[in-house]
Amino acid sequence: MSSLPSGIRLMNLLRDHLTLSDKQVQMARELGLNPDKLGKIDNHRQEVWKTPLPQFIEDIYFKRFKREEPETVKPLKQIMAEMEVKKKQQKAKKEERRKQRALSSGSEE
Numbered sequence: 001m002s003s004l005p006s007g008i009r010l011m012n013l014l015r016d017h018l019t020l021s022d023k024q025v026q027m028a029r030e031l032g033l034n035p036d037k038l039g040k041i042d043n044h045r046q047e048v049w050k051t052p053l054p055q056f057i058e059d060i061y062f063k064r065f066k067r068e069e070p071e072t073v074k075p076l077k078q079i080m081a082e083m084e085v086k087k088k089q090q091k092a093k094k095e096e097r098r099k100q101r102a103l104s105s106g107s108e109e
Helices: 006-017 022-031 035-041 053-065 076-108
Strands: none
Touching: 006 022, 006 035, 006 076, 022 053, 035 053
16 A cells, blocks of 8 residues: 555544544544544543543534534545545646656757
8 A cells, every 4th residue: 555644544543443434534534633642532431421432523523513424424445545546646747747848948958
């Protein structure tokens, strides 16, 4: 697998470890929650006053955005695939610009 941004890689690991759905992972990303800190926020059944992490994320998402869920929910796999396509397009554009510069500098001499 190619190198992924650390935030997406961590969210992918935490989705499996903390059993969050794609919707809840996307909510956490939109809220800007730090993936490293989600384990600390999670209720480990020892602190009965804490709400479970999925419910906590949904509650603070509603408080901030006044919506129950994101308008469009994208799985992490789809986000990663879109990032790969975008990266390939950027590389192709960069290569095209290099070729144009090489042709224009060669014709000026």
